[in-house]
Amino acid sequence: xxxxxxxxxxxxxxxxxxxxxxxxxxxxxxxxxxxxxxxxxxxxxxxxxxxxxxxxxxxxxxxxxxxxxxxxxxxxxxxxxxxxxxxxxxxxxxxxxxxxxxxxxxxxxxxxxxxxxxxxxxxxxxxxxxxxxxxxxxxxxxxxxxxxxxxxxxxxxxxxxxxxxxxxxxxxxxxxxxxxxxxxxxxxxxxxxxxxxxxxxxxxxxxxxxxxxxxxxxxxxxxxxxxxxxxxxxxxxxxxxxxxxxxxxxxxxxxxxxxxxxxxxxxxxxxxxxx
Numbered sequence: 001x002x003x004x005x006x007x008x009x010x011x012x013x014x015x016x017x018x019x020x021x022x023x024x025x026x027x028x029x030x031x032x033x034x035x036x037x038x039x040x041x042x043x044x045x046x047x048x049x050x051x052x053x054x055x056x057x058x059x060x061x062x063x064x065x066x067x068x069x070x071x072x073x074x075x076x077x078x079x080x081x082x083x084x085x086x087x088x089x090x091x092x093x094x095x096x097x098x099x100x101x102x103x104x105x106x107x108x109x110x111x112x113x114x115x116x117x118x119x120x121x122x123x124x125x126x127x128x129x130x131x132x133x134x135x136x137x138x139x140x141x142x143x144x145x146x147x148x149x150x151x152x153x154x155x156x157x158x159x160x161x162x163x164x165x166x167x168x169x170x171x172x173x174x175x176x177x178x179x180x181x182x183x184x185x186x187x188x189x190x191x192x193x194x195x196x197x198x199x200x201x202x203x204x205x206x207x208x209x210x211x212x213x214x215x216x217x218x219x220x221x222x223x224x225x226x227x228x229x230x231x232x233x234x235x236x237x238x239x240x241x242x243x244x245x246x247x248x249x250x251x252x253x254x255x256x257x258x259x260x261x262x263x264x265x266x267x268x269x270x271x272x273x274x275x
Contacts, residue, residue, distance in 0.1 A: 003055075003102070003274055004101070004102075005274065007101060007102065008055065008102065008271070008274075009267060009271060011059060011106075012055075012059070012262075012267045012271070013262040013267055014062070015058055015061065015062055016029065016261075016262035016263045016264075016266065016267060017261075017262055018061065018062060018064055019064070020229070020262070021072055021073070022064070022073055023073065023207075023213070023214075023228070023229050023230035024073070024075070024211075024212050024213065025149070025213075026198055026204060026212070026213040026215045026263075027197060027198030027204055027263065027266065028061070028145055028146075028149065029057075029058050029061055030198060030199055030263060030266035030270075031141075031145045031149075031194050031198075032057045032060060032138065032142050032145050033055070033057040033270060034054070034194045035057075035140075035141035035182075035194060036054055036056075036057035036138055036141045037050055037051075037053065037054040037057075037273075038185055038191070038194075039141060039181060039182055040054070042181045042182075042184065042185055043177075043178070051273055051274060052134070053109075053133075053134050053137055053138075054270065054273065055102075055105065055106060055270060056108070056109035056110075056138065057134075057138045057141060057142075059097065059106045059109065059110060060093070060109040060110050060113050060138050061089065061093065061110075062092075062097060062110050063089035063090055063091065063092035063093025063094070063095075063096060064089045064092075064093075065092070065096070066088065066089065067085060067086060067088070067089055067092075068085070071085055071086060072086075073230070087114070088123070090111050090112065090114050090123050091111060091123040093107075093110030094107055094110050094123075097110050097111075108132040108134050108135045109135055109138045111123070111124075111135075112124075112131055112135035112139075113138040113139050114139070115135060115139070116139075116172065116173045117136075117172060117174065118172045118173070120172075120173075136174070136175045137178060139173075139174060139175075140174050140175070140178055140182055141182075143166065143173075143174070144163070144166060144191075145195075147161070148162050148196075149196075149213075150206070150211070150213070156195075159186050159192065163182065163183050163186045166179045167179055167183065198213070198216075198263055198266060199215070199218070199263060199265035199266040199269055200265075200269050201218070201242075202215070202216065202265060203242075203243040205226070205235075205237070205244055205245075205246050207230065207231065207233055207235065207246060207248075208233075208235075208245075208246055208248055209228065209231050209233045209248050210228065210231040210233070212229070212230040212231075214226055214228060214235075214246070215263045216237070216244065217264065218265050220237060221239075222237065222238060222239040222244075223236060223237065223238070224236075224237050225237075225249075226246070227252055227257040229258050232253060233250075233251060234248070234249050234251060234252050234257075235247060235248055235249065236249045
C-alpha cells in the first residue's frame with residue numbers, strides 16, 4: 001500500500017487536536033476507526049480497503065474545526081439553531097479534505113457520514129448507492145459509538161441497546177446488510193474491547209468533578225497528575241487493576257496544563273496497520 005505515512009500522521013494528529021476541543025468525546029475518532037475496521041473485515045473486503053476505511057473513519061469529524069466552541073462544548077441539548085450549525089460539519093470536512101493528496105481515500109467519510117439511505121440525511125440528501133460504502137460503514141460506527149459513549153446528560157447505552165436501535169433504523173437510515181454484520185460482531189463480543197476506550201487497551205478516564213473523558217498515554221503510572229480541560233480540575237490517577245481512577249486534588253488555570261493534546265497512542269495504532 002502506497003501511503004505517505006508522515007503526511008497521513010499529520011492529518012491524524014490534526015483530527016485528534018480537533019477532537020480535543022470537545023472534552024466529552026475523548027477517543028471517539030479512534031473508536032469509530034476501530035469499529036469501521038472490524039466491520040470492513042467482517043464483510044470480507046481486501047486488506048488495503050480495510051486500512052483505507054479505517055483511516056477515513058479516523059478523519060470523519062475533521063469538519064468540527066468549523067463549529068464554535070460554545071456549541072461544540074455545550075453540555076445541554078442543542079437548540080434548533082445550534083443543531084443547524086453542527087450539521088454544517090460534514091460539508092466543512094469535505095471541503096477541508098477535498099484538495100488534500102489523500103482526498104480520494106478519506107473525503108467521502110467526512111462529507112457523507114450523516115447521509116441516510118432514505119435521502120433524509122445531510123448535507124446533500126444522497127440515497128442508497130449514491131452513498132459510498134466507506135460513508136455507509138462510518139455512518140453506522142459513528143452512531144454506535146455516540147450511543148455507547150457517556151455524555152453529561154446521559155449514560156452510555158449498552159452494546160445490545162445500541163445495536164437494537166441500529167436494527168430499528170436499518171433500511172432507512174443505515175445499510176441493512178452492514179447493520180446485520182455489526183450485530184454479529186456485537187453478539188460475538190468483538191466490540192466490547194473498543195467501547196469505553198481511547199486506544200488499544202486504554203480505558204477512558206472520567207473526570208469525577210464534571211464527567212468529561214480524558215485520554216491518557218500507555219506509559220502512565222500510578223500517582224501521575226492529569227488535568228481536565230472542561231472544569232480545570234487537577235486529578236491524581238490511582239491504578240485499579242488494568243485501569244485508573246481519578247481523584248480531584250485541586251484546580252489549575254495554567255494554559256500549559258489545559259492545552260489540547262493529540263491522542264498519540266491512537267494515532268500510532270492506526271499507523272501500525274499500514275505495511
